[in-house]
Amino acid sequence: MKHLSERRDPRGLHDRAISAAMTLVLDQRRQPPTIADIAEAVDEPVERVRALFADERALLVASVEQALVVLIDSCTRAVVRVDPDDPVAQFLSLGRHLSGLGLPLSRAVQAAAGLRSDQRAA
Template structure:
């Protein structure tokens, strides 16, 4: 796939290099491709690629940041379409946007979730995006609690971590093509959406004080 990108006029070398790196990484899985291999895949001199990325870490950091920017954009556009007075609905929309992104961009999902390539939590320029998403989740849950949709003494941080872990697990099942084990015959993304909706309904019901 990456070799076809070398003749794509709409893509610059920077973007083609990121895509080629992801292609090689997806094909290898057990080994992080060297920068010279990416240059070979693109059919360009290593010095040309080296002017953009001094090493493999720089290339995959750039690919990770590109993936996170795309994820943030998808999540933001999804949330703003929901009633701002319904934080729980916004929270649900955020989760669905994340699953959709993972389904459509499995290579980027693997890059962000597998520390053998790059640990995004130790890279400040990447960590900020993760923290921003977590803060967004937390604010939504705090508003839901303040609006009476959650128990007034609900542990918001613990709830956010639980929800985030559940969504990550669903995304992992989609990317690893294992959703069939849990929902035989169902479309993987639709099955994940169904599971997410059920989880959020149960979360709201179990944490709402009795009337």
């Protein structure tokens, strides 16, 4: 994961550490990564990473917050693509967007959004 090193990734250490944490969580799926794992992934000394995040919990909280920001932004973009005076179109657009992300939706939302069975989230 050396592609997250400062020489190859222009983002700051904070953003690179969060990206590394999320990648490691997806790859490992058994336990959250340690600060040492993140430091190795971003090719930085452990002390630099620990200066930003007191412990693994703080790093994971920051990662979840970042993921929520991305989710909110993508949902907002889906809603504003349609007629601002048509709340039904906004709702349907949001439903299609969330289904495309693989998020589980209720059958009622899927039906309202007109999603075929092969498009529904598991």
